[in-house]
Amino acid sequence: MEHITKHFPGVLANDDVSLELYPGQVLALLGENGAGKSTLMNMLVGLYRPDGGTIHIRGELAEIHSPQDSMALGIGMIHQEFMLVGNMSVAENIVLGLRDLPLVPKLDEIKARITELSKRYGLQVDPDAIIHDLSVGEQQRVEILKLVYRGADILILDEPTAVLTPGESRDLNNILKKMLSEGKSAIFITHKMDEVIEFSHKVQVLRRGKTVNTCDTKDVTPRDLANMMVGRDVLFSLDRCPFNPGGIKLKVDHVTVDNPLGSRPLLDDVSLEIHRGEIVGIAGVAGNGQTQLTEAITGLLRCNKGTIAIDGRDMTNATPLQVIKAGVSHIPADRGAMGVVGDMSVGENLAMKKYRTEEISRGAVIKKTFMRAFADKLIKAFTIKTPDQDTCVKFLSGGNIQKTILAREIDSCGGVLIAVYPSRGLDVGATEAVRQNLISQRDKGNAVLLVSEELEELQMVADKIAVMFEGKIMGLRNVKETNTEELGMMMAGAGSVRREA
Amino acid sequence: MRVVVEKRDTRSKRMAILIPLVSFIVSLMLGAIVLIASKSNPLQAYGAMLNGAFGNARRFQYTIVESLPLLMCGLGVGIAFRLKFWNIGAEGQYVWGAIGITWVMQFWRFLPVPMLLPVGLAVGMTLGALWAGVPGFLKAQWSVDETLTTLMLNYVAIGLAEYLYINKWKAPLGNMGTPEFPREAWLPQIWGKVHAGIFIALALVVLLWFLLYKTRWGFELNMIGKNPKAARYQGVSIKRNIVLAMILSGAICGLSGSVNTAAIAHRLTKGVNAGYGFTGIIIAWMSGLNPFASILVAVVMAALTTGADALQIAMKLPESMGEVLQGLVLIPLLAGSIFVEHKLKFIKKEAA
Numbered sequence: 056m057e058h059i060t061k062h063f064p065g066v067l068a069n070d071d072v073s074l075e076l077y078p079g080q081v082l083a084l085l086g087e088n089g090a091g092k093s094t095l096m097n098m099l100v101g102l103y104r105p106d107g108g109t110i111h112i113r114g115e116l117a118e119i120h121s122p123q124d125s126m127a128l129g130i131g132m133i134h135q136e137f138m139l140v141g142n143m144s145v146a147e148n149i150v151l152g153l154r155d156l157p158l159v160p161k162l163d164e165i166k167a168r169i170t171e172l173s174k175r176y177g178l179q180v181d182p183d184a185i186i187h188d189l190s191v192g193e194q195q196r197v198e199i200l201k202l203v204y205r206g207a208d209i210l211i212l213d214e215p216t217a218v219l220t221p222g223e224s225r226d227l228n229n230i231l232k233k234m235l236s237e238g239k240s241a242i243f244i245t246h247k248m249d250e251v252i253e254f255s256h257k258v259q260v261l262r263r264g265k266t267v268n269t270c271d272t273k274d275v276t277p278r279d280l281a282n283m284m285v286g287r288d289v290l291f292s293l294d295r296c297p298f299n300p301g302g303i304k305l306k307v308d309h310v311t312v313d314n315p316l317g318s319r320p321l322l323d324d325v326s327l328e329i330h331r332g333e334i335v336g337i338a339g340v341a342g343n344g345q346t347q348l349t350e351a352i353t354g355l356l357r358c359n360k361g362t363i364a365i366d367g368r369d370m371t372n373a374t375p376l377q378v379i380k381a382g383v384s385h386i387p388a389d390r391g392a393m394g395v396v397g398d399m400s401v402g403e404n405l406a407m408k409k410y411r412t413e414e415i416s417r418g419a420v421i422k423k424t425f426m427r428a429f430a431d432k433l434i435k436a437f438t439i440k441t442p443d444q445d446t447c448v449k450f451l452s453g454g455n456i457q458k459t460i461l462a463r464e465i466d467s468c469g470g471v472l473i474a475v476y477p478s479r480g481l482d483v484g485a486t487e488a489v490r491q492n493l494i495s496q497r498d499k500g501n502a503v504l505l506v507s508e509e510l511e512e513l514q515m516v517a518d519k520i521a522v523m524f525e526g527k528i529m530g531l532r533n534v535k536e537t538n539t540e541e542l543g544m545m546m547a548g549a550g551s552v553r554r555e556a
Numbered sequence: 557m558r559v560v561v562e563k564r565d566t567r568s569k570r571m572a573i574l575i576p577l578v579s580f581i582v583s584l585m586l587g588a589i590v591l592i593a594s595k596s597n598p599l600q601a602y603g604a605m606l607n608g609a610f611g612n613a614r615r616f617q618y619t620i621v622e623s624l625p626l627l628m629c630g631l632g633v634g635i636a637f638r639l640k641f642w643n644i645g646a647e648g649q650y651v652w653g654a655i656g657i658t659w660v661m662q663f664w665r666f667l668p669v670p671m672l673l674p675v676g677l678a679v680g681m682t683l684g685a686l687w688a689g690v691p692g693f694l695k696a697q698w699s700v701d702e703t704l705t706t707l708m709l710n711y712v713a714i715g716l717a718e719y720l721y722i723n724k725w726k727a728p729l730g731n732m733g734t735p736e737f738p739r740e741a742w743l744p745q746i747w748g749k750v751h752a753g754i755f756i757a758l759a760l761v762v763l764l765w766f767l768l769y770k771t772r773w774g775f776e777l778n779m780i781g782k783n784p785k786a787a788r789y790q791g792v793s794i795k796r797n798i799v800l801a802m803i804l805s806g807a808i809c810g811l812s813g814s815v816n817t818a819a820i821a822h823r824l825t826k827g828v829n830a831g832y833g834f835t836g837i838i839i840a841w842m843s844g845l846n847p848f849a850s851i852l853v854a855v856v857m858a859a860l861t862t863g864a865d866a867l868q869i870a871m872k873l874p875e876s877m878g879e880v881l882q883g884l885v886l887i888p889l890l891a892g893s894i895f896v897e898h899k900l901k902f903i904k905k906e907a908a
Contacts, residue, residue, distance in 0.1 A: 355789060376791035387789060396783040403775070407790045410775055419771045 068094040069105070070264040076209065078238045081231065083245060083255035083272070087284055087454070087482035091264040092244045096211050099242075100125040100132045112209075131207030133198045135214050135453070136391070139186045145169070146182040149201045172203050176233050177226075191341055192223035199230065208239040215243070216250055228254055248277035260284055281483050296498045298518050301331030303367075304502035305352070305471050310361030312347055312526075321347040323526040324361070329471070329502040334493060336517030336534075337506040339546050344526035345506045346388050349473050352504075353385045354378040365471065379408065382469025386460055386477050388506070390453070394460040397449030401441050402430035404448050404459055408467040437462035437488075454485045465492055472496050475506040490516050510539055522546055571895065576842075579892035583885045590880060594873065601871055605881075608866020609859035615866075617749040621820070623858035624757050625650070627850055628812035629836025631757075631764055634845045636688075636805040638768070638781045641798055645691065645706030647833030648713035649684040649806040653813025655717055656680030658824040661737040662725060672741040677814045684810015685803045687713065692802025696795035714829045721824045733825030743819035751819035758851075760808060765847045777801060809833060842889060860885060 069091045076082050084092045097103045099110065101119040110117045112128045119125045125132075139148050146166050150156055166182040173180055178196045186194060195215060202210055210231075216224045231241055231254065243254055251258050252272060259269040260283045267283050305328070312322040322344050329335045337345050350356035352363055354375040362371045365381045373381075387393040395404045406426050409415050415425045430444045439458045441451055448456060461477065474493060478486040493516055497503050507513050513520050514534055522529045522545035529545040588598035609619045629646045636643035657676035660667075667675060691705035720734070727735040745751045768774040776797060779787040784794055812832065817824065835857060843849035864878020 353789070374791070374793065375788060376793065379791040385789070392783075393785050393789050396779055396786045398782045399778065403778075407779065407786075410772055416772055419773065421770060421772055421775055423770075 068264050069098075071108070072261065072264070072266050073108075074259060074266075076240050076242060078208075078240050079235050080257060081235065081241045081243055081255040083243045083251040083258040084261065085245060085248075085251055085258055085280060085284055086261035087484055090261040090284075090482075092261055093213060093452070095261070096132060096213065096242065096244060099211065100130055126205055126207070128209075129207050130209045130211065131202030131205065132211040133195065133202065133213060133215060137194050137198055139194060139197060141185075141187045143186060144182065145180055145184050145186065145189075145197050145200075148186060148197060149182075149204050153205070169200060169204065172200060176203065176230050178203075178230055192219050192226070195219070195223075195227070196230075203234075210234070210239065210241040211244070212241060213244045216245070216247065224250075248280050251280060252277060284483060295494045298333070300333040300518070301500060303328050304331045304365065305329040305504070306362075306364045306367075307348070307352065308362045308364070310348075310351055310358050310363060312351055312356055313359045320359075320526055321356075322351060322358075325523075325526070325528050326361075327521060327528065327531070329504055331470075331502055332497055332500045333519065334497045334503040334505055334517045335531075336513035336520040337504065337523055338508075338510060338513055338520050338542055339523035341508055343523045345523050346475060347526070348523070349385065349387075349475050349504065349506060352378070352473060353383060379467075381471075383471040383473065384408075384464035384468040386464050386472075386474040388475040388479075390456055390460060391449075395448045395456055398447055400445045401434065401439065401448055401451065401459060402426060402444035405430045405433045405444075405463050408463055433462040433466055437465075454481050457481060457489075458485065461489060461492065465496065468496060468501060471502045471504070473504045473506075476508065477505070478507070478509075478512060486512075510542055514539070575892045575895050576889060579888040580885070582888040582892075586884045586888065587881045590877075590884065594877065596871055596873060601867060601873070604866050604870040605860075605863030608870070609863040611866075614748060615862065617747065619855065619858050619862045620754065621749050621751065622862055623854040624751075624753050625812045625816045625830075625832040626835050626839055626857055627757050627854035628760060628815070629809050629832050630839030630843065630850045630854055631760055631847055632805045632808035632812065633833075633836050634805075634840035634843070634847070634850065635764070635768075635777075635801050635808070637840050637845055638777045639798060639801050640781050640784075641692070641695065641801065642703045643688065643691075643706050643802065643805050644703060644837055645688060645709050645806075645833070646809040646836045647829055647831065648706070648710035649688050649809035650813035650816075650833045651710075651713040651717050651829055652683040652687045652806075653680035653810035653815075654817040654824055654828045655713075655720065655813075656683040656810065657814040657817050658720075658725065658734050658737075661741060661818075662734055669738055669740050672738065673743065673818060676741070676818060677811060680814030680817075681807045681811040684813065685807035688802045688806020688809070689799060692799040695802075696798045710833070717824060717828050721826070721828075725824065727823075734823045737818065737822045741818070742822055743815060745819075753815040753819050756811070756815055760811075761847045761851060768847070809836070838886060842886075856885075857882075 072091070072095055074082070074084075074095070084095070086092045094103065098105050099119065101121045101124050104120070110119060112130070117124075117128055119128070119130075140151065143151070146162060146169055149169060150160060150165055169180075169182045172178070173196075176199075178200055180189070180193055180196050180200065184193075186197065189197070199210070215227060219227065235241070243250075245251060255272050257269065258272050258275065258280065260267040260280065262284060307325055307327040310322055310325045311320055314321045325344070325348060327335065327348075337348065339345055347356055351358050354370075354373050354377065357372055362369060364370060365378075365383065368381070370378060370381060391397060396407070403426075406415050406421075406429060409429065410421055410426070415421060415429055427444065433439070434441065434444060437458050439451075439462060440455050448459060451459070457477070464472065464474075472493070474489075477493070478489045481489060490512070493503055493505060497518075505513065505517055517534055519531055519533055520537065520542060521531045522542055524546060532541070584602065587602075591598040591601050608615060610616050629650060632649070633643050633646045656679040660676035660679050661672055664672065664675065687709060688706070691700070691702050691709065694700035694705055695702045722732050725734045727733060743751050743753055746754070768777065776787065776792045779790065779792055780794055780797055788794055813828075816832070817828070821827070839850055839853045839857060843853045860882045861878070864875070864881065867873050867878055867881075868875050
């Protein structure tokens with residue numbers, strides 16, 4: 056790619072960016088949210104068209120107008136959100152959308168080929184399994200298989216490890232290594248430094264649409280990269296008041312949520328207390344009931360047994376509105392699908408909690424001037440990067456969408472803040488801001504429930520950590536009295552010996 | 557050379573106006589082909605239609621009268637469409653409005669005559685609302701598919717109306733139709749054929765615009781329509797709002813039926829299911845669910861109907877030709893809407 060330039064309304068997403076990738080090589084593309092990494096890659100796979108510049112593949116000028124064009128050139132991308140059909144099998148998903156597929160596909164041949172490919176690269180997946188039943192890591196393998204099946208030899212991975220456990224990340228690294236040895240190459244979008252060091256040969260850092268630096272991975276340290284990315288020195292520690300919890304704010308008592316589709320309950324006799332001025336972290340591999348716990352508290356999921364109380368008041372199976380009115384803010388796991396309305400403006404999305412209050416409305420009527428002033432205030436306070444508040448949220452970068460949610464939820468927080476993967480997919484600067492915000496809520500005396508997959512984050516931010524496994528809480532530990540090994544064991548289902556912290 | 561469809565990076569306002577215009581011209585040209593094939597001069601035919609719809613005060617009045625039920629039904633279904641609730645039951649709700657006002661006019665004689673009209677309108681509106689509320693409730697409570705229930709309930713309503721005017725409520729004289737409403741209880745005409753229903757329709761436009769764009773409830777409906785999951789997470793009750801929106805939707809369609817019956821037929825009779833409810837769907841869709849734009853669309857659709865009548869008289873063309881032309885207007889308009897978000901790209905084939 057040479058001298059690529061791309062404008063979006065109000066933003067210059069890529070400004071004269073050039074990029075080179077050689078066979079057998081992994082290039083890490085590093086940069087903050089909105090630095091233009093995804094935009095650059097989307098042009099390579101034909102989702103966007105560059106305004107200027109050229110793309111050469113294997114020495115030949117390439118005109119990529121659609122994902123089909125890019126597939127024909129052997130380029131395949133794995134997006135952050137997987138593009139799989141949940142109620143179809145692995146094999147069906149892999150061949151779905153293939154152009155030369157006969158009317159009645161020969162599934163046996165397809166399965167045989169899938170099995171052969173998965174053996175070759177160490178991508179163990181049962182071709183007959185239904186996508187629903189697979190873990191996130193397995194689904195990612197299906198995505199990779201899909202690309203390999205179509206003969207892709209340039210793989211683009213958009214933050215592939217964001218959803219994986221440490222073990223799964225190692226597997227992914229091995230799979231990639233095997234593919235590289237066959238002359239395939241990969242571009243790896245990320246903002247985790249240690250991954251850059253571990254996975255890549257070469258690293259290119261983008262900032263505000265421009266290339267800041269391109270260098271060999273072996274010549275740099277994580278610290279150099281972080282500074283290049285943000286353009287200033289990054290703090291790796293956070294300020295906080297001493298731990299001084301108040302009374303019980305939120306009490307979850309023996310809550311069970313049945314699973315209509317399976318035998319194992321989604322939540323199995325979960326009990327948890329959060330005090331004022333305390334951050335309780337929930338650790339665990341994704342899909343072990345963390346999201347369900349937060350949804351049960353926020354009234355989105357019905358509990359079958361047990362009680363939930365806020366300030367001693369029973370809130371079991373209250374409506375979402377009642378829970379909101381009790382002062383609970385919620386940063387949901389799934390930003391695009393739940394956190395925002397993509398087709399509405401940034402301003403409207405910021406107002407989606409407070410529109411009921413005098414701050415924005417007079418009686419049943421929304422005052423546009425109040426709403427605009429309110430939105431401008433939050434955009435400024437949380438440094439949301441948007442051309443203006445009338446832009447649709449879906450045009451913002453992932454990090455700025457998250458900031459929009461964060462701004463709305465923190466602003467409207469009335470005592471309890473529930474944050475699910477709040478820093479997932481965010482860059483160093485934004486992650487730092489999110490964590491600092493959580494801590495300042497705690498310091499204000501609010502009860503914070505933080506669900507995270509990164510132990511490091513929990514250890515840095517939380518006061519206590521509970522580990523969830525298969526819908527149960529395996530134990531609650533005081534951060535200062537535990538270590539990564541113990542938590543890791545509990546995440547894997549061991550160490551069910553309860554010890555009250 | 558190869559042509560591909562690419563997504564536009566932004567939605568352009570200019571295109572949103574230009575595209576319907578171009579689509580309309582394309583549809584006129586398509587219509588011209590059909591007209592030439594049936595050995596008519598297209599320019600003459602379009603001239604006759606235009607003349608038939610707007611040529612003199614009487615024709616213009618007739619076009620307006622025809623546009624009023626279309627506009628009201630369009631507004632009604634538009635509310636449900638905001639929630640992506642596909643109310644295609646406007647026809648039935650309209651018929652219930654007509655039944656309701658007839659019931660009052662014929663049997664509520666204990667009321668003083670001046671009260672018959674307002675009470676009749678209110679009852680028609682209520683029946684339309686209840687009729688629409690049923691599928692709304694079924695959807696909210698048990699996720700019963702609304703396209704089927706609303707569609708089917710149309711035929712129940714139409715069948716019931718037929719039973720009433722042919723059998724149960726039939727006037728002693730004549731073979732179908734209820735007795736005429738008392739003359740004092742008719743909806744008065746204000747300018748030639750144009751009746752006072754125009755005030756009701758225009759008031760509804762303003763009212764709905766305010767409700768949908770200025771109030772908290774409008775904001776909530778917008779959220780539900782664009783992302784129901786996010787709306788629920790923000791504390792908006794989806795079930796409650798589906799039922800409410802359907803009740804309002806049905807009330808407006810019902811009112812439309814009452815108004816039209818009180819203004820034109822003055823009784824329940826054949827032709828009560830004139831298809832306004834179905835055309836209303838097209839109006840809601842083409843206006844982009846915007847109440848003010850609905851006025852324009854309703855007038856255009858009405859003009860196509862009244863113009864087609866003139867076509868029949870002036871050009872000796874069959875009545876169905878008018879419907880053909882109406883259909884031809886819709887196809888390019890609906891197909892053209894894809895270009896608001898997409899663009900065509902022409903690629904020259906390069907030497908391999």
